[in-house]
Amino acid sequence: MSSKLHGLVQTEWGWLIAIYLFLAGAGAGAYVTGVVLDFMGPEWATIAKIGVFFGFPSVLIGTLFLLADLGKVQNAWRVATKPGTSWIARGTIIISVFLIVSFIHLVFWIFPFSGLENADGLRHLLGIVGLIFGIGTMVYTGLLLGDAIPIPFWSTVLLPILFFVSALSTGIMATILGSSLLFQDSDLVHGLARFDILLLVMEIVILSAFLHGAHRLPSSQHSAKEVLFGGLSRFFWMGVALCGILIPLLIDAIFHNNFMAIVAALFGLAGGLILRYVVLKAGAMPPMDAAGFSFRPVSKPKLPMAARGMVPPGNL
Template sequence: MSEHRLMPQSEWGWKVAVYLFLAGAGAGAYTWGAVADLFGGASSLVSKTGLLLGFPLVFIGTLFLIADLGVKPRALRVFMNPGSSWIARGTFIISTFMILGAIHFAAGIWPFRWLMEQESLRHIIGAVNILFAALTMLYTGILLGASRPISLWSTAMLPALFLISALSTGAMAIAFSLAVGEMAAILPGQNDSIARLATLDAILIVAEALAIVVYLQATHKTEESRESLRLMLKGAYAPLFWIGVVALGLIVPLTSAVAEGASFLAVPTIMVAATSLCGLLGGFFLRYAVLACGVRAPLRAGGIAYTFPSTCAR
């Protein structure tokens, strides 16, 4: 067989990584906000913060995805043909999430705060949109999995990993916002809420770490997937993975979350904000690493492997 060089894809870069991160974190924050509203009431600042974060984060992330599509007529053709691509199918999911999320967002600001008094309506919208939030989180992984030539993306573990990571970064986004509000004296007395979020996030970070291990174990069956793992774990993107994902994204926030949740160490509010920010950066680095290390499968004919310029299925 002729020698060939396996190359990572280059068409989907940082803009798509920003979309994957913001869409996941926004949907995750909304989920925890809606759950807190259903079981704790609208007065919960975890609820208010999560519901306020959900819509704008996903909306901003979607703008990055649209920007990555390039030419506007091309983007419109994709969106108007729901059977043509996973981007188009996801448009319905994300659009529905954003419409319902926008209602909750509006209910948190003047002059629409009267919506907060409509408890039954608020709870119905929240319960329905939790489903679309979950689909949004899963879709960020499904979108990549639809690109079949890239083995690193074509595994059922990727949507599961992105779901867990989105729930974790969503909780971190709420904790970061509450910590900043506490420091700025805008939202005083948030220690109890931050401690509860710390306990939740400690569980989610452990689950995410296990999901990463399972994901990496499940993606070493082909030559191109082994090259992807080499790039991620030992090659050009190893510092991004080990420092950005593992150290900043997992170890630092887990250490803080365990200390805060167990109450054996008084973690300063500024440290909560800093470690939550580290966790959020780790969530972005995870998605960027998965994108950047995606190696396309070469076409093989007559025992010869042909590697073509990098493109991804839309």
């Protein structure tokens, strides 16, 4: 309450938006993976189909989570009436086009029709259009937060890059998950997992740079502290660092069998969702300092261990 009065922590966007950002990113990532694999040759065709198959339903379900968060769902169509005013308006158009293209791709290539199976040129053309809007969807989830100028933790160039790499990595993990569930050991799937190791290492580098930069900047320092040592540190260290990055990285590097690939993919997908939640919840505005006075929330006195559970989590 006191943080809200001081205009510090954003409390409006929570799990619903985190799930939306995650599903939109992972779905578009899986679709992009599928399209790129389809370009790589006929031996990848089955795995490519699994990637493309995940695209439409995940993004659609993610969009439903966004609609559930709206205060006035009956007005939702108005977002499309003023394109170019805001990243939500632009993102709505990007996601709508992506949904249409990926739906056509899904219906005419995989189920129930398979007319695009032999029409390589047409399928690749559709794939290129879908690729552009799929990458747009992945980057848009970062730009949406990055456009909130008053929240310095979000408005950095690294956030769209971080969300893009995380979306591609979780998309590949979804593809690996589907492939490993469907067929036995395949060298192609292990090759995909090795590429995912590269993405996870990139994610570590970008995430470190993102948090380091946020920690160095006085205006976003309290957000970074909340993530690294504060109320969100459990989510960050256990969820993002351990489950989302380290465990999949080690499993993909050591084991090469189907069961462990499924485990790694599940951990990685959960980590991607928690990453979105941590970034959302850590969004905070710098304190209102004016005329030499510091208008910060009064810090609560340190309570004994037994009573520490009474302190509301996430209180900056």
